[in-house]
Amino acid sequence: MEKHEEQLAAIQEMRSMMDQATRFKSISGLSGIIAGILALFSVYLIYQLTGISPVEAEALERIWRSSSQVFVLLALLGLFVICIGIGMYFAMRNARQSGKPAWDHAAKRLLVSLAIPVIAGGIFSGLLIQQGLVAIAAPVTLLFYGMGLLNASKYTLDAVRTVGIVFICLGLLATYFLAYGLLIWALGFGLAHIVYGFIIYVNYERA
Template sequence: MENSKYAEDLREIREMMSRSSRFISLSGLSGIIAGLLALGGAWLAYLIIYEPISTSDYSRIVLTRQTALELLAIAATVLVLSLLAGIYFTQRAARARNEKIWNVNSRRLLVNLAIPLITGGVVCLIFLFKGMLVVIAPLTLVFYGLALVNGSKYTLDEVRSLGIAEIILGIIALAFPGYGLLFWAVGFGILHILYGLIMKKRYGA
């Protein structure tokens, strides 16, 4: 009986230590909003890069530096709006848990997210100016996934799972270069919505 009590106490201590070393005030709603924004951005991108050939249902891809810059503007808008939604809902979740949004764990999380994201951004810009546009969408998935995996040790385990899924999807997208936008929509849109729904169900935020 005493052994089971000690085991329970140790489990609670481990859980407390794990919570104290992780930023847990992430919001499922922010993931859902980010996913919906990404799907909207993907639709706008589709309208830009796909041009009807005739009155039939067939179309061709129009991918130039100009369209790439327009896609970059759409991606930047989606990113900014997603960040604003994430900050708002994360602040709300932090208040509900009586947790400060800016603490040592959130700083560590941001640093570990930023390193792969900045690296990926620079790599994608290089490919953009080199005219190698077809690899940009898959690489954004890969580097975003790496960022999530890298930062997951300072937050919830679901973030790591999402990161691994994004990496796998990005690698598959590299093998099918003509479908980069579709994979991008799945990765940043559908996967984010699923992640947000799971987070909302498990943590109620």
């Protein structure tokens, strides 16, 4: 009986070691919180510039048809680049603090798993906008980002899977309430990022 328990313990230990080796667990909750705040701030800046509130019906289409179209595009692209940079910085910092390599095999698999759906969703959204289907861009970005998180969750914290499902649900909701896509987009990339970032920070980062 004791031998059987020892074998079981050895197997569990091996599984735990394999899990540690195949998962990148240095992602930062702080970067999620900052990304969420920046997303909400970007929506606020667009509102201040155009006078169109995200809670208004068809806000996204009206903003895109306004004279501030170029600013809106640059603001969203800038938001994407800054958030990627912040996420990478904090992830590398966490990895160094825990004595782990910042760019190991697990990190590479995580990046590829997340990048493919996100890049595909970004290109798809751009094509939709080019065809004049601006309103659909909001739910599409939520859906593809959610699928990216769900796909990447195999190589990082389990909490990321839940967040991915939340974003997919928000994407479907934004599709159903298409006129309020910008509001739901702000709730997703803003509020959801802040909430899940806080949860990850409290459970995994806080000393």
